[in-house]
Amino acid sequence: MDAIRTEALTKHFTVGFWRPRPYLALEALTLQIGHGEVFGFLGPNGAGKTTTLKLLMQLIYPTSGHAEILGRPVGDVEVKRRIGYLPENPYFYDYLTAEELLEYFSALFGHSAAERRRRASALLDEVGIGAERRLQLRKFSKGMLQRVGIAQALINDPEVVFFDEPMSGLDPLGRRHIRELILRLRDRGCTVFFSSHVLSDAEALCSRVAILANGRLVSQGALSEILAVTIRGWELVVSGLTETALAHAQSSAGIRGATRLGPERYALELPMTVPPEHLLAKLVAAGATLVSLNPLHDTLEDFFVRQVAAAPEERGLESTRG
Amino acid sequence: MRAIGHIAVNVFRESVRDKVLYSIVAFAVMLIAVSYLLAQLTAGQDLKIIKDLGLASIATFGLLMAIFIGIGLVWKEVERRSIYGLLTKPIRRWEFILGKYVGLVLTLLVNVAVMTAAFYAVLAYQGWGVDELARRAWPAPPMDPALLSAIALILVELMLVTGIALFFSTFSGPFLSAVLTLGLWVIGHFNTDLRNFENVVESRAAAWLARGLYYALPNFDTFDIKAQVVQGQHVAASYIALSVLYGMVYPALVLTGAVAIFSRRDFK
Ligand SMILES: Nc1ncnc2c1ncn2[C@@H]1O[C@H](COP(=O)(O)OP(=O)(O)OP(=O)(O)O)[C@@H](O)[C@H]1O
Numbered sequence: 054m055d056a057i058r059t060e061a062l063t064k065h066f067t068v069g070f071w072r073p074r075p076y077l078a079l080e081a082l083t084l085q086i087g088h089g090e091v092f093g094f095l096g097p098n099g100a101g102k103t104t105t106l107k108l109l110m111q112l113i114y115p116t117s118g119h120a121e122i123l124g125r126p127v128g129d130v131e132v133k134r135r136i137g138y139l140p141e142n143p144y145f146y147d148y149l150t151a152e153e154l155l156e157y158f159s160a161l162f163g164h165s166a167a168e169r170r171r172r173a174s175a176l177l178d179e180v181g182i183g184a185e186r187r188l189q190l191r192k193f194s195k196g197m198l199q200r201v202g203i204a205q206a207l208i209n210d211p212e213v214v215f216f217d218e219p220m221s222g223l224d225p226l227g228r229r230h231i232r233e234l235i236l237r238l239r240d241r242g243c244t245v246f247f248s249s250h251v252l253s254d255a256e257a258l259c260s261r262v263a264i265l266a267n268g269r270l271v272s273q274g275a276l277s278e279i280l281a282v283t284i285r286g287w288e289l290v291v292s293g294l295t296e297t298a299l300a301h302a303q304s305s306a307g308i309r310g311a312t313r314l315g316p317e318r319y320a321l322e323l324p325m326t327v328p329p330e331h332l333l334a335k336l337v338a339a340g341a342t343l344v345s346l347n348p349l350h351d352t353l354e355d356f357f358v359r360q361v362a363a364a365p366e367e368r369g370l371e372s373t374r375g
Numbered sequence: 376m377r378a379i380g381h382i383a384v385n386v387f388r389e390s391v392r393d394k395v396l397y398s399i400v401a402f403a404v405m406l407i408a409v410s411y412l413l414a415q416l417t418a419g420q421d422l423k424i425i426k427d428l429g430l431a432s433i434a435t436f437g438l439l440m441a442i443f444i445g446i447g448l449v450w451k452e453v454e455r456r457s458i459y460g461l462l463t464k465p466i467r468r469w470e471f472i473l474g475k476y477v478g479l480v481l482t483l484l485v486n487v488a489v490m491t492a493a494f495y496a497v498l499a500y501q502g503w504g505v506d507e508l509a510r511r512a513w514p515a516p517p518m519d520p521a522l523l524s525a526i527a528l529i530l531v532e533l534m535l536v537t538g539i540a541l542f543f544s545t546f547s548g549p550f551l552s553a554v555l556t557l558g559l560w561v562i563g564h565f566n567t568d569l570r571n572f573e574n575v576v577e578s579r580a581a582a583w584l585a586r587g588l589y590y591a592l593p594n595f596d597t598f599d600i601k602a603q604v605v606q607g608q609h610v611a612a613s614y615i616a617l618s619v620l621y622g623m624v625y626p627a628l629v630l631t632g633a634v635a636i637f638s639r640r641d642f643k
């Protein structure tokens with residue numbers, strides 16, 4: 054059984070008042086996420102990430118398709134008991150203090166008064182809200198609200214958590230805290246599903262990612278798979294290389310590109326298919342010294358930009374229908 | 376079910392921390408107190424004036440509160456998106472609606488109790504040291520317990536108004552909800568005229584329509600026994616019981632409608 058499963062999950066919004074027409078926010082999303090995975094849900098602005106999360110929380114209903122969490126249909130109270138959710142740009146009640154908010158939410162899970170206090174204070178410690186916890190939330194900054202949002206998502210020790218852009222609004226230290234928190238959740242066996250457009254977060258945290266663009270899934274898989282197939286080649290940096298020796302090497306060894314870094318200092322790029330040892334031997338023989346040799350990985354960013362650029366842009370339904 | 380209680384308590388907490396609500400209650404209490412001064416200007420009618428003004432204040436400010444809070448209860452949560460955090464906790468949407476309703480009724484109960492206390496304090500002061508002769512001229516004693524039945528029916532009326540305001544606020548903004556609720560309240564006071572409508576029109580269809588509306592629209596006149604109580608007239612217990620029953624069934628239907636709409640809607 055998967056922790057999260059969606060089947061052809063689709064959401065169309067109706068836009069336009071005089072001539073209402075469907076607008077495709079999410080089209081036939083099928084995903085399976087196993088227990089204990091940290092799953093990154095990536096995509097540019099307006100890709101449909103928040104829409105997906107709201108469908109999973111049953112804050113909106115799908116146009117068609119189906120979604121399950123922990124083997125039960127979304128919206129089931131038993132499911133809600135075992136999950137946590139951080140909304141995008143969370144907002145709670147102005148008139149409650151951070152402490153009161155967490156205790157209120159804790160009460161909804163049936164925790165005793167002592168238990169509520171214990172959980173609230175432990176979680177506020179964990180997300181780094183200090184004495185401000187006694188302030189009404191109207192006085193909270195964006196980043197502080199974000200931290201309260203993360204704390205409230207964890208009030209019931211959830212088995213699956215959904216974070217919609219957990220790093221948004223946080224300072225660098227805060228981002229690191231949350232990164233560590235996600236890793237701690239993973240170590241506890243918690244499944245984490247988070248959306249982001251910050252790729253470094255995904256690279257640091259995720260076992261698997263899905264990339265969404267214009268409401269459609271364009272790619273999904275383990276990061277290592279996605280990136281492994283796209284190793285570009287090798288980069289050699291050498292010094293003491295004369296121009297004639299370079300010209301000679303270029304004509305024979307299949308060098309894809311050479312960048313001059315300084316006097317007699319060059320960065321040479323080799324395709325994956327050419328082992329760098331031969332060239333290196335040649336260059337050393339010509340009197341050059343090796344400064345560095347690096348494999349050229351495609352970054353998630355390169356991958357992302359390529360995938361998103363290739364995604365179909367059409368989101369109205371008229372043309373796809375006829 | 377437990378969730379309903381927690382949500383209701385939170386509604387109460389919200390209103391207690393709302394300065395606007397404080398001002399409404401403070402103003403009502405002030406008006407009730409001022410009725411004492413007004414009464415001194417009109418010899419003979421003094422007690423009647425205090426009672427009229429007191430009951431009217433409780434009814435009017437109660438109505439203001441019910442509409443003012445009722446229209447925002449659901450709408451504000453949806454608009455500010457605080458509902459995202461709440462509805463993803465283990466509660467059902469109908470529990471949310473019911474919790475909000477119970478919370479507002481609780482708030483109104485406390486506020487009406489405060490106004491009633493002020494009202495009785497003024498009445499006690501007015502009745503203090505009045506001689507037997509003057510006493511006999513009054514149609515009813517100053518601290519007449521029958522006043523409580525009038526206040527109880529005001530409260531029942533407020534429960535109905537609250538239900539209606541909540542219903543509108545599940546799908547429309549506060550301004551529209553306020554206008555619609557107030558509109559229904561006004562129409563609901565002329566409901567008896569709809570009943571008589573069929574005696575004055577020829578058209579069969581119009582008569583049927585009037586009759587249908589008479590039954591469908593809330594009848595707020597039912598809850599108004601202020602005049603009788605102030606005059607010292609007896610109001611039958613069965614009438615009060617029936618009105619209370621009406622004031623329970625109607626909101627139940629309205630809330631069912633609210634839940635039906637709210638359970639199907641998307642939160643943008
Ligand atoms: N209530 C709505 N009515 C109409 N269109 C909507 C509605 N909500 C979302 N959309 C549209 O659906 C698309 C997907 O929106 P969504 O909020 O899911 O994007 P996102 O991936 O979360 O973007 P971001 O990274 O900016 O948060 C957007 O183009 C948006 O305009």
Ligand SMILES: [Mg+2]
Pocket residue numbers: 102103104141217
């Ligand atoms: Mg989003």
